[in-house]
Amino acid sequence: MNIKVRSGDTLWYYANLFNIPLNLIIDSNPQVSPTSLMIGQTIKIPGYQTSSYKIQSGDTFWKIASERRVSIDTLALLNPDLNPRQLQIGQQVLIPVQVTYRVVNGNRPYDFQVLMNDINELDEIYPFVRRETIGQSVMGKELVELQIGKGPKVVHWNGSFHANEWITSAVIMQFLNDYLLALTNRENIRGLEINPFYNQVTISIVPMVDPDGVDLVINGPPEGEFGEQALRINQGNTDFSGWKANIRGVDLNNQYPAKWEVDAARKPTEPAPRDFPGYQPLTEPETVAMAELAGARNFEKMLAFHTQGEVIYWGYEGLEPPRSMTIVNEFGRVSGYEPIRYIDSFSGYKDWFIQDFRNPGFTVELGLGVNPLPLSQYDEIYQETIGIFLASLYM
Structure with missing residues (x-):
């Protein structure tokens, strides 16, 4: 106003x-x-x-x-x-x-256009939110980072590294809305006073890392070259619900130089709906943008939200700092999710972040079932995740 x-x-x-x-x-x-x-x-x-x-x-x-x-x-x-x-x-x-009410409704198919409409409305109501374009997707969609707060500790959240895990973008955006409401209305969230965090923490958010893939899963193949290529990769099947990759068939969370060659040797060797790590690390504009962002912002901790499993992965090759265990145990306490230190998987954003920055990094797997998770789970997932968002600020 x-x-x-x-x-x-x-x-x-x-x-x-x-x-x-x-x-x-x-x-x-x-x-x-x-x-x-x-x-x-x-x-x-x-x-x-x-x-x-x-x-x-x-x-x-x-x-x-x-x-x-x-x-x-x-x-x-x-x-x-x-x-x-x-x-x-x-x-x-x-x-x-x-404004004492949410303008973000996460409980709906959450594609790129819905995201941008919500970002624009929040931008209008809460002009203290800083908005940066950190890159573009393969199809030229804006990769948006939102920053809130002025604190020296930078905490990063991201969602939709995987296309059919788009519900993570909705959860992040709805919590962002609740956080902004608490700031402007001097309210608590779950008994926690929010305003002090504004000067203690800077929150960095990339709510949708793979907008092309999300649109493909929700809306089907676009007209033109990219849609035709996706259909070929999907063997002519117009059901893209199992698609995890970006529009070129590269799995963005297998694109990072953290034992990339180990995953490349045992995963698909050409573009696929899921798991193809690319012909070499960091070939996709989405993964490059996220790598450059981590270098520019110096995250104190990083949370990558995925689905599903109700688990939190927090280790990589013993390179995670000791305080990661304390943090993840608090995440588990407030959410009911199970902390898991190691898994036989490499080349993810969390793995690379821990390897290169030696700060706490977490992959948070929301919900249970088969991706894409049904919206009937949305409210339960959101309530489970609120505590993790809050704990990432105070831990």
Whole structure:
């Protein structure tokens, strides 16, 4: 929600007027000097939207403010061209509406367009969220990273490395929405006060690593060369529900130089719906973007969300730091998931992250069943995962 600066206004006054933490207003307006506002300058107020109301007979600002439970001065800020003493029937008045509800609905087929619509809406309501394009998919779709917070500890979450595990993107985005609601409304999540994390932790999120693959699973093959290639790889079968790879048939979570050659020797040797590690490591734009992001951000810990199994993999070749065990045991406690240190699998993002950065890395396998998991499991999975998201911040 945008307002215009008046003579004598300060960001501190706006924070009190709208009951929004001052640091969130400051970070929503990075081009504005907090100590020298200019009259007429546009200020973004996070956590608010506006509704429109048409003046009726007998209306006054006081009456409207009382009925809508807002202050008269918020109406004045949003309607600078209206004279409160000369309201006319039929005039439009903007009303501030504090957002106390989710705009993300994860419990639905969550393809790239749904993701981008949700990102755009969150971007509008919560302008303190920083948005970066870290690369493009094979088909040119934007690979988006979202950052929240100003803390020195950078915690990373990602989802949909595998196409038919798209439910992970929905879970991440819904929790992000809940986290932003807690920040702007000064609320707790499961009894945990959220606002202190904003200055302690920077959260880095790539909600959908494989957007082309996700769209292929949910919507079927696209028209043109890429769709035709996918159909050939899938042996003409139009059912892509078992597809894990990117649109070129490369499994993105077998693309990293962490004993890549071991997996390459025992996995498919040409593009396939799943498990083909590519002809060499880091050939795909999605995996390159994620590798470069890890190098740029220096994650203090990394969580890659997958499905299924209700387990958390946390070790790689004994290179994981000792505190990884403490962290994963807390993840297990709050979720009911089983920590598993080693598995006979290599070349994943978690493996490479631990190998190259020697920081805690985790592959979190949500839910039980056959991928893609049915949306009937969504609410249960979400409730199990909330504790892991929170624990990644405080551990």
